Amino acid sequence: MSRSADYAVELKDIFFSYGSNSILRGVNLEVGYGEAVAIMGRSGSGKTTLLKIIAGLLRPEKGYVKVLGHYLQAGGLNSVKGRIAYIPQTLGLIEGESALYNVLLARAPRKPLRFITGLWGGDDVEGAVEALRLVGLNGVGRRRVETLSGGEKQRVAIARAIFQGAVLLLADEPISNLDLDTAEALVNMMVSLKLRGLSVISVMHDRQLALKYFDRVYVLDGGVLREAG
Ligand SMILES: Nc1ncnc2c1ncn2[C@@H]1O[C@H](COP(=O)(O)OP(=O)(O)OP(=O)(O)O)[C@@H](O)[C@H]1O
Ligand SMILES: [Mg+2]
DSSP states (O other): OOGGGGEEEEEEEEEEEETTEEEEEEEEEEEETTOEEEEEOOTTSSHHHHHHHHTTSSOOSEEEEEETTEEIIIIIHHHHGGGEEEEOTTTTOOTTSBHHHHHHGGGSTTSOHHHHTTOSOHHHHHHHHHHHHHTTOTTOTTSBGGGSOHHHHHHHHHHHHHHHTOSEEEEESTTTTOOHHHHHHHHHHHHGGGGGTOEEEEEOSOHHHHHHHOSEEEEEETTEEEEOO
């Protein structure tokens, strides 16, 4: 039997270019279930591009992407979409709405906003409150997200991933602009999601934190990934 069924994410010889600008030139990566890996690399090296490929938002020119047992290119994305949480650097939170509402949206993302209020049951609300509690945001559910600090917003985005029931968390520089202690607490919390069975792939700039908390750390350089020591 192929070992590939054992991986949450498997990338094989991925190539990707924007026009004539070749970004990825043979990326290989295997991430097991319940593993957390960090991806580092200089600005412009293609880290965001790589995360988007794993999330199914960009299609590689060559190579294959297998996520949670499905080949994304072969129409597998629909089967796994709800189980992948992609947190872009901009977080994608909806301003003017409460933290709780932003978390709840994870389970009704495609419904027009004006129609969804009131459609959630008590169980949903309880689940979203629980997710906020898990990320240490007890009691902030009613706050509008634009009134939260940078680190609190990050945690709302992670709570949304938990409430979504994601099995794979893809986070793009989740600790940029945070002070050291807050950054470390957030990374610790994110990596501890492994205990709930999640696989985590996170772009990181802080080498020390990456090496301290993640199972493996890779550097994207010259279009390929190599493991950092
Ligand atoms: N939609 C696009 N069209 C054309 N070029 C792009 C596009 N998106 C990104 N690029 C270019 O591809 C390269 C890789 O971009 P990417 O965003 O993946 O880098 P990154 O490693 O995430 O950088 P950073 O650390 O600054 O976020 C950059 O040179 C960027 O300008
Ligand atoms: Mg980036």
